[in-house]
Amino acid sequence: MTTTHVSEKQARQTAEAARESEWRKPSFGKELFLGRLRLDLIDPRPEIPPSPDAEDFLARLGSFLRTEVNGPQIERDARIPDEVFQGLARLGAFGMKIDREYGGLGLSNLHYCKALTLIGSVNASVAALLSAHQSIGVPQPLKIFGSAEQKKAFLPRLAAGEVSAFLLTEPDVGSDPARLGTVAEPVEGGYRLNGLKLWATNGTLATLLVVMARVPEKGITAFVVEGDSPGITVERRNAFLGLRGLENSVTRFHDVFVPEANVIGGLGKGLKIALTTLNTGRLSLPAMCVGAGKRALTIAREWSADRVQWGRPVGEHEAVATKIAFIAATTYAMESMLDLSCLIADDASNDIRIEAALVKLFASEMAWKVADELIQIRGGRGYETADSLTARGERGAEAEQILRDLRINRIFEGSTEIMHLLIAREAVDAHLSVAGDIIDPDAGLGRKARAGARAGAFYARWLPTLAVGQGQNPTGYAPFGPLAHHLRYVERASRKLARSTFYAMSRWQGRLERKQGFLGRIVDIGAELYAMAAVCVRARAEGRPEGRELADLFCQQSRLRAEALFAALWENTDRLDVKAASRVLGGRYTFLEEGVIAPEAPADQAWVAAWQRGPAEVPDVRRRVPPPD
Secondary structure, rough: OOOOOOOOOHHHHHHHHOOOOOOOOOOOOHHHOOOOHHHHHHOOOOOOOOHHHHHHHHHHHHHHOOOOOOHHHHHOOOOOOOHHHHHHHHHHHHOOOHHHHHHHOOOHHHHHHHHHHHHHHHHHHHHHHHHHHHHHHHHHHHHHHHHHHHHHHHHHHHHHHOEEEEEEEEEOEEOOHHOOEEEEEEHHHHHEEEOOOOOOOEEEEEEEEEEEEEOOOOOOEEEEOOOOOOOEEEEEEEEOOOOOOOEEEEEEEEEEEEHHEEEEEEOOOHHHHHHHHHHOOOOOOHHHHHHHHHHHHHHHHHHHHOOEOOOOOHHHHHHHHHHHHHHHHHHHHHHHHHHHHHHHHHHHHOHHHHHHHHHHHHHHHHHHHHHHHHHHOOOHHHHOHHHHHHHOOOOOOOOHHHHHHHHHHHHOOOOHHHHHHHHHHHHOOHHHHHHHHHHHHOHHHHHHHHHHHHHHHHHHHHHHOOOOOHHOOOOOOOHHHHHHHHHHHHHHHHHHHHHHHHHHHHHHHHHHHHHHHHHHHHHHHHHHHHHHHHHHHHHHHHHOHHHHHHHHHHEEEEEEEEHHHHHHHHOOHHHHHHHHHHHHHHOOOOOHHOOOOOOOOOOOOOOOOOOOOOOOOOOOOOOOOOOOO
């Protein structure tokens, strides 16, 4: 295996160098973690000018999906038909985020996410195809970092229906890209690419690829690579728990020539490009979570009103009613967070890196719980496939498929655990900016002294602001009417969150980065507070009594979760869990694994497959879709 071996310190340095270190615009999320409820940044919600073209596209897209896309058939065949690709290309769906000057539709983030919600309601694999193509594939990196020549050369092809893919992950490299093994060696006129990429969504289909590779002495670099270049082999299509129509590949590069002109954004800029692209790209996954929540609510509502047990519809029994209420309130919150994040992204006046990450984290976790509760409401029928239900004469509700399709969102584009760490790093950025050298073991006495002076000045100004705020004013946020008390809670909780973070830094200093349980809870509290603010702002903007009811319901539920998280910051079993896990890994408890029969596997078969540089030894399994007429 040719994976690069790096130390823990080197891995952290690589990740730190790739993140955006400056805050050029205000951020609601950043302020929230600092104990400041900057409601003025999100209320009133930014207004995007009406777009008849976007509304017309959504209408035509809806008609196409209803008449031409057979979601259950895609699920059965594990394949999106060529005709669906061609129809989507004719509509312009492959160019939703590409600017009009390059043949795209130039949709706002809001309309793009509305389209993904619509598509995902018919088949999540089709939505994932388009999301991976546009949110992290070639279009978005070129839109932000591409040269004029690259945009002219590639974007019109993609807008017309060619498919793109993003290739970063390798068999032994996931969220730790410092160990990247794919290498781009300089040669005359360009680079020679060698490596193996795993889990490339759209990889079997893509004719244009964004490939992350290590250029010797320059660092990780992003390249646009022609998918049919000599030396590229699609070695296999992977199969998954859900998203069965997804075309996901293992792709090998053997002496693939990439022209120098195909470097995106400059040498060594690859990880920064990837992270910046994901700032808005992460909004696509919550869009599909919102669609799943809406579908789950419909199924739960209709089933629970129709199914009678013990003389009453099951929805009238408290045990089921609480689940229905959770689904309704959570779906309202997911949509409120997503719409708000899209609006402030389109308005371009705020930095949304924290907000986009929070809505991705919150929606992927909560949508999974929504789907799980839906199956419980449906009972045995929730576990039965839609085809099986239909075959015996009942309505084919696809509850189990929703659950399977949603599960990957807790892993895609940053797992929940990685999102906790990523957001936590941004949440403590202000502290590290002024006091980081104090806890840096490599900092000399001079740097530590200067950091101490900066920290003293910063905390002398900041800490007093955490004592009292509008949350303690009985008339605070009065324009929000019956929802005002929830915003007062958000303001108080925001200050408490900041105080807790400061105390943790004082207590653990440099060891805080290893307190991942604590950091995860801090981030989850922040997500709940952002969600509460989003539903209140939406309910006020729309002025519907139904919205105010759902906002109030969600806030009541969310406050209970937030208070439980606050309590768990300091009372938990984290230390005991870490100690127990170490004993498990050391083999102390193997007696517990006795008494079962495990599937046989060859003794030399590794958990992580080794790969070697060289030509492919298996047939190419790529798929090419004929262009539309």
